Each structure stands twice: as C-alpha cells, then as structure tokens.
Amino acid sequence: MRTTFFRSLKMTLLSTTLAMLPAMGQANNLPDMGTTAAATLSIEMESQYGDAYMRMLRASRPIISDPVLQSYINDLGNQLVANASDVKTPFTFFLIRNSEVNAFAFFGGYVGLHTGLFLHAQDESELASVMAHEIAHVTQRHLARSMEEQAKRSPAALAAMIGSLLLAAASPEAGIAAIHATTAANMQGQINYTRSNEQEADRVGIETLYRSGFDPYGMPNFFGRLADQFRYVSKPPAMLLTHPLPESRITDSRLRAEQYPRQLDQNHLAFHLAKARVIARFSGLQAQQSRDWFIRRQAKAQGVFADSLQYGLAIVALDQHQYQQAQTLLNPLLKKSPNNRFYLDVATDIDLGLKRYDIAAKRLENALKLAPDNAVLELNLANVYLNSKQYAPAIRLLQRYTHQRPNETVGWNLLAQAYANHQQLAESYAAQGEVMALRGQWQKAINRYIEASRISELGSLNQARFDARIDQLRREQVRFNALRN
Template sequence: MMLKRTRSFVCLCISTALCAPSLSYANNIELPDIGTVAGSTLTIDQELIYGDAYMRMLRSSKPIVNDPVINEYIDTLGHKLVANADDVKTPFTFFMIRDRNINAFAFFGGYVALHSGLFLHAQSESELASVIAHEIAHVTQRHLARSMEDQARRTPATMAALAGSLLLAIAAPEAGIAAITATTAGSMQSQINYTRSNEKEADRFGISTLAKAGFDVRAMPRFFGRLADEYRYASTPPPMLLTHPLPEDRITDSRERAQSYPVVKVQPDLDYHLTRARIVARYADIDNEAALDWFTRAQQKNTIPTLDASFEYGKALVYLDSKQYDKSESLLSKLLKLDENNRFYLDAMVDLYLETKRADNAQTLLETALKQTPNNAVLTLNYANVLLKQQKFSESIRVLQRYTHDNPNDTNGWSLLSEANNRNGNQAEDLAAQAEVSALRANWNKAIQLYTQAGQLVKLGSLEQARYDARIDQLMIQRERFLSLQ
C-alpha cells in the first residue's frame, strides 16, 4: 500500500496524467491570467533544460517505442494540434511508451508521452486528439512550473530543489520520493486541489485547441465517460484513475460544454486506424492468434468500408511476424495497389522483402517512394537499413550521416549508423555512434568513455581525433549541467 501511495504521489508531481474533462463553453471561457507567476522563478530556458534531462532519463528507464511509422503519425497529429494551441512557447516532442495502462503525461520542455494502451481504448482520432490537446495545454499553461512554485511558497524549498527532486525520482525512484517528501511539507490535499485546478484549465484550453484543429469536441466527454463506466467497479483501475478520478458531475459538465460548440462531421482517419492496428499487432503484448481474432472480429463489426484496409494491414503484420509470408504479401500487395505511397504499407512490404531475401525489390520500392517524399524519416531509415542488408555499407553510412545530422535525438539513426560502421570495419565511428546513443540515455560516463576509445583508434592529430575530442568536451559540459540539476 505504501508503494502505491508513493507512486501516486510521484505521478502527481511529475506527470499530468489524464483526468475527467471539465471543458469550457465555446462562448464563455473566462480564463485566469496564466503563467506570469511561474515565469518569475522558472524560465522557459530552464524548463527546456529540465525537459531534456527528463527525456534522457526516460529513454534509459522506460520502454519507449522507437517505431518510425508510429512516431511519424503521433508527431503529425501532435503538431497539428500545437499549430492551433494558444501560448505556445516551447517546441513539442511526442512519443509513445509501451504500456497497456491507459495514460498520457506531459512535462517540461514540451514533451508529451502517450501509453500504447491509450490507442487500444480510443475509438477515433478525435478521441485520441482530445487527450493530446489536454496534455498540450498542461505544457503551454506551464502547470508543472506553477504547481512547483505553489509548493515553494508553502515550504522552505526552492524551485531548484523541487525540480531536482523530480529529476532524481526518475533516475532513482526511492531517493526521488524521499527528496520530494523532504521538500514538500505542505498538505497533500492542497497539492491535490491545485492539480485539479490545473486539470480544469487544461480541459478548457484543450477543447478550444480541439475545435480550432477541426476535430469533434464531443469526443472528449465521450471518451472519458466510456472510460469511467468501464472502470467504475474495477478493483484495479488504470493508474490515471487512481490519481485523477472521474466524478459524474465533471463528465456531465464536459458534455454540456461540448454541446455549446457547433457539431462537426469528422470523417474517420485511416492513418489513426492503421496506427492502432500496428499497435495491436506488435505492441499490445498478445499472441498472434489473439491479434488475428481481434482484427477479424473488429472487421466484422465495421460499417465503414474505407477502414477495412486497417484490419487487412493488421493481419498482414501478424502474418509477417509469424513468417507466413505468402499470406502477408497477398494482403500488402492489394493495399499498395490502393495507395502506393502509404508509408504504413511501404514499411511492411520492405520488411517482407528483406525477410524473403529480396532486398533489391525493397530498394527499388523505396527509391520510387523517396522521389515523392525526399528525406522522409520512415523511408530514409528503411532505405539505410536495406542498403545495410545488401552490404552496401558506405552508401548506408552516407544516408545515415545525413539522417543523424537532421535527427540527432533519434536513437534509431545512431543505432543503424553504429551497425553500418561496425560491418564496414570502422571501429572508431562505430564507437562514436554508440556514444551518441548512450548520451541520449543520460549515460554520460559511458558516452565519454566510448569517444575516448574512438579517439585512441584514429591517427594522432587527425581531423577525426579533433572531432572526437571536441565532442568529449561538449559531453563533459552536458554531464556537469545534468548532475547539477539533481
């Protein structure tokens, strides 16, 4: 019981988990002056530094899904909402954690995490968008900074101590919980009340963003109402309901507020359903037979012909992963004839070609697609991987060098670059790429060690050694800054 309480407390402090919507009326928002107080003690630049530190710790401690296809969908949807949000002061990064619990949270620096379980319960893109819009509002209205400032007012703690405690809670949960407890002498009820106030505010801004982005605002109360009904009598509700319950009056209020907005007819989004199918097939932790049964039953209930493609795609992935290549290829070929540039289908067909030793076919397919959308992340990573499988190491390295330059925070690119250099016999560059992965996971000492080893393998006084030495200096500065945050 004590463990559950401490975990809930950390969730209150770190994550702005989903809660019941309390949405504003379209014509009566009446919002308070936001963010001015928090800005006096924690600057946007400081939030960005803490956000980067938190993200590095999450990469090392949580099962983050590094699936380029899913990441592209989440990023596209997230930034469509950001473009319609108010008071955006930071860049935004959206990512998925492999966890069947229904949850989402946001933290410093515009980072928004979605649990894979969220996709299994959201039945439309508008429902998912309502969750993301809510989390975006937590960031734009700087709720974590404002909540921490409220704690600092009531205790002798400084903002730096509180922020450092949160970082430590990710790095070492037991130590972090102790630090938070020591720096938060105010009553728990006061913290809960402040959190609820933030949630109401996030709902108001979230539904406004949802409406401006062209989504169905009624999806928000519909999703949370269904969730409340489903877990009303559950002995083990999802984590978000333990810290943010869904009382009936809030759900009723959200429905009334949503009804004040004009009704918008939103067509089902195929990419959302393809993403959902990919998660069911590969990230729902169910066996192949169960996944096939899910797709079959869902397709039988489906009344929208355009969505049949998502169920066929899901089956194709299951067949591919279970090495039933003929069945998978039959489905994927039909899908590609309907939409030859669809990156969900292209990615799966490339995997199938590689599995069946037809790398040349995969290369041709990708080169054609890249002419349509040059530098696309999904296609570029696939192309580099195909070149790698064909033992065209130098070509693969050139593609990945450009990719990692443009996407320095993507571990996929660095991992592939490490493998390509290793197989090409360039041990120093292999170590350098490994070092970048370690740095992205806050393993600073290992990153510095790997770059040091790389420097010892190249010619003394060479440009490579100078580059490695310069990177070591940068990493040492980043390490010291990171450690000072705790």
C-alpha cells in the same frame, strides 16, 4: 521496419498526469497564466529539466522506437500545436509501451502517450483530445506554476521538489519518498492547485481540439466511456485513481463540447492503422491472440476499418515469418494506396524477408521522390542498404538523417551498425556514444569517444573532432549532474 524498445526498471512518471474532463467557462476569456511561473523557472530552465528527464526516460522506460508510429503521433501532435495558443517551446511526442490508459506532460514540451490509449480510443478525435489536454498543460506551464505555489509556502521547497522529481526518474522508491516528504505539509493546497490546472487544461485543450478540425465531443465521449467501463472494477486505471470522474464533470465536458459546432470524425485511416500496429506488436498479445482479435472484427468491418484489420493481420503474418501470406494480405492495400507509409514499411520487411533487396530499394527510392526527407522512408531505405551490404549509401543516408534528427536513437543505432560493417570502427564508436548520451549515460558516451579518438590517426581532423566532442560531453555531464543533485 521492425524496431526494438528499451526494457528496464519500472518508473513512476512524476509529472502532470492526464485528467481531461472539461469544466464550464468561456474558452476565449482565459487569464494569461504563462507569466507567473517565470519568477520561479524560466523557459530555458524548463527546457533543461525536460531534456534531463527525457534522457533518463530513454534509459529506463520501454519507449517505443517505431518510426511509423512515431511519425504518426508527430503529425497529429504538430497539427494540434499549430492550433494551440501560448506556445513558447518546441514539442516532443513519444510513445511508451504500457497498457495503462494514461498520458503525461513534462518540462520543455515533452508529451508521453501510453499505448493503452490506442486500445481504448475509438477514433482519432478521442486520441487527439488526450494530446490536446497535455499540450495545454505545457502551454499553461502548470508544473512550473505548481512549483511556484510550493515555493511560496517554503522557499526551500522548490529545489527539493525539482530534485525529488528527477530522483524519482532514477530511483522510484527514493524519489517517491522524497516527494511525499517535500509536499506532505501542503497536501491540500497542492490538491486544489492541481484541480485548477486540470480544469484549465480541459478548457484550453477542447478549444485546441476544435480549432484543429477534430470533433470536440471526442473528449467527453472518451472519458465518459472510460468511466463507465471501469466504474465497478477493483483496480481502475492509474488515471482514474488520481483523477476521479464524477458524473458532474462528464456532464460539464459535454456541455462545453456543445459550445462548438459538431465536427464529425472522418474515420482517419492513419489512426486505425496505428491502432492495428499497436495491437499487433505492442499490446502484449501473442500472435494467435492478435490474429483472433483482427479476425473477430472483420465480419462487420467496412472501409478504413476493414483495411486496418487486414493490415494488422499482415503484420502478424510478417512477424511470424509467413512472408507469402503477409504479401497476399498487403498487396490489395498497397495497390489501393501505393504511397501509404504504413504499407510501405511492411512491404519493405516482406521484401527483406524474401531477400528482394532491389525491389525494396526501388520502391522506397521512388517514394522518397514524392516525399523527400520522410523519416519512415529514409530509415527503411537505410535498412535495405544495410541488409544488402551497400554500406556506403547507407552511411550517406544515415549521416544526413542523424544530422536532421539528432535526438532519435534509432538513426544513430543504424549508423553505428553501418560504420561497423564498413570497417569504420572509430565512427561506429562515436555513433554509439551519441546513443548513450541520449540516454544520459554520460561516462559510457565519453568512453566511446575516447576509444574513437584513440584508434584515429594522430593529429587528424577526425581525432580533433572526437576530442572536441569529448569536451562537450563532459560539460553536458556536469550540467546534467547539477540538475539531479
């Protein structure tokens, strides 16, 4: 299923930034660091700040709304969370279209990954090592603890710092200036505290990596290669500017990896397919450049590598509306793995391009019997129903989807489209309102619901439902503005 991403202002992500080189120490002798921050911020407050920040990110960053890639990073992230210690909050993983090598964690279990990570990671263990590090930042509550340290130096500093973080999300220049003003007097203490956080996240992260079945060498391998690659460039990645990688830290990371039995990467097909998808659609390359990238590597590729390159070429052909060529490339892969979500997604778009709606619907309906409630399959099937003007089944499917996944904009967007095409304008306005609320655009969301209520039958259950949601949105708007102010 082809999707879009939000383009808007460039923003600074003020959060716990990635720097993953492990320091020495025994992973099973870590102190309990999750309690001290409770005096400053409760888990509930962290969740509120995280939710507010995420809404602003949806409105102003190029977050990728690609169900296939989202499903992949969710599966990988949840595998790591299941093997992490001190998990006190749900986790939300998302992708940002940015070629910089970076990742970040924020209040409430939100972990963002730049697509640049896929361009530099060579296997799934390397990508997983980045995510494990960021998960550790959340479980150890590093941002809250850092704020507590600041508050100890100045009781007024905590509110100022939180306000500055949220201000930066809405207005980068003003936010950055506020952060500098807030922290300038205590800069050295902040640097030391951040180093301590990074070392702890390294230790906890590499243990999580191992316990999740990944190669512990994924961490030092990735960052050692990254340090070598950018050692002499005039402008290294933002991550290396904020967190230099001296040889001593890379050595420490390798020594820490040696404390665990080696678990060789299994050349996970899903990782290589995700990487191919990023290169084909989200790397900034033109179609011919992407095609050349895949073709240059085909001569020496074998196994899953060869399959992923062919998959990438199929996406390039599809996006150029070369449907027959895309089908020729995809068919051998689909025959080999008929229930692979990556392949089914592209096969569906090929069928849509060729107007073979019945074939696409039957394939997806059969796949859903084997994997009920799978997000990729459900969204693709809903898209098929929409394109074939079967609006009623599309609405039923998307109603269930948005009920189960209320924080995903792609489902609400499709539902709004289905309602509009089915001449249910009030419901379409309501679905649009949910998208705007997820972006923190509260007044626009309220206005959509007011319009939905206005055109509904007077005194009907629908009108009562819309009016109740208006009241709820107004309360959320007040709470949101209180956090920002």
